[in-house]
Amino acid sequence: GAGVSQSPSNKVTEKGKDVELRCDPISGHTALYWYRQSLGQGLEFLIYFQGNSAPDKSGLPSDRFSAERTGGSVSTLTIQRTQQEDSAVYLCASSAGLAEFYEQYFGPGTRLTVT
Amino acid sequence: GDSVTQMEGPVTLSEEAFLTINCTYTATGYPSLFWYVQYPGEGLQLLLKATKADDKGSNKGFEATYRKETTSFHLEKGSVQVSDSAVYFCALSDGSARQLTFGSGTQLTVLP
Numbered sequence: 001g002a003g004v005s006q007s008p009s010n011k012v013t014e015k016g017k018d019v020e021l022r023c024d025p026i027s028g029h030t031a032l033y034w035y036r037q038s039l040g041q042g043l044e045f046l047i048y049f050q051g052n053s054a055p056d057k058s059g060l061p062s063d064r065f066s067a068e069r070t071g072g073s074v075s076t077l078t079i080q081r082t083q084q085e086d087s088a089v090y091l092c093a094s095s096a097g098l099a100e101f102y103e104q105y106f107g108p109g110t111r112l113t114v115t
Numbered sequence: 116g117d118s119v120t121q122m123e124g125p126v127t128l129s130e131e132a133f134l135t136i137n138c139t140y141t142a143t144g145y146p147s148l149f150w151y152v153q154y155p156g157e158g159l160q161l162l163l164k165a166t167k168a169d170d171k172g173s174n175k176g177f178e179a180t181y182r183k184e185t186t187s188f189h190l191e192k193g194s195v196q197v198s199d200s201a202v203y204f205c206a207l208s209d210g211s212a213r214q215l216t217f218g219s220g221t222q223l224t225v226l227p
Contacts (some may be wrong), residue, residue: 031213033160033214034213035215041219042217042218042219042220043204043206043215043220044217045214045215045216048212048214050212055212059214091158091159093159095213097134098211098212098213099213100147100208100213101147101166102213103161103164103224104158104161104215105161106151106158106160107158108158109158114192
């Protein structure tokens with residue numbers, strides 16, 4: 001079946017512009033996670049959703065970052081006024097639930113380059 | 116907070132050599148432990164996992180045992196293949212959200 005998909009696969013933007021990154025989770029998966037993979041910071045957790053709710057936004061790097069999820073499915077990560085340090089690969093993962101035995105399935109990522 | 120420390124890379128081995136990649140963790144609760152693999156040009160894939168102390172995860176000839184007394188989850192394989200060349204990440208999940216905390220990754224290259 002279809003896995004987690006993300007779009008765009010690559011995004012080059014100018015410093016100061018806003019970007020939107022999209023994640024389509026596996027159908028029926030209630031939990032959705034956003035991570036960032038960068039050279040300096042490795043793989044870091046940003047935010048998760050259970051259904052449409054994001055109970056804890058403390059992992060977001062700054063208030064320029066926001067995320068939403070609608071219909072318990074698609075999620076969008078928005079970065080406002082992008083900075084060069086936002087350049088990274090943004091990964092989305094979904095799982096059937098939050099319990100420890102549910103595997104997280106990762107998408108291919110969106111490579112963001114801020115020039 | 117939670118953290119994962121894994122062996123620095125890169126690691127280069129000849130085909131059929133024995134592989135060990137060390138991983139230790141710090142967690143406040145009772146985490147589940149994972150090894151993820153990222154093949155060139157591909158996304159992260161779960162390789163194996165263990166959810167409680169003394170559990171052994173295994174897949175594709177790789178093994179790792181959850182050692183609570185040493186807070187370790189070392190990855191081993193008895194005979195590596197060229198196709199095992201990839202980046203390996205040790206990770207834990209803890210807390211109500213079960214988000215993953217990753218180690219820095221270890222690049223493995225296997226030469227024929």
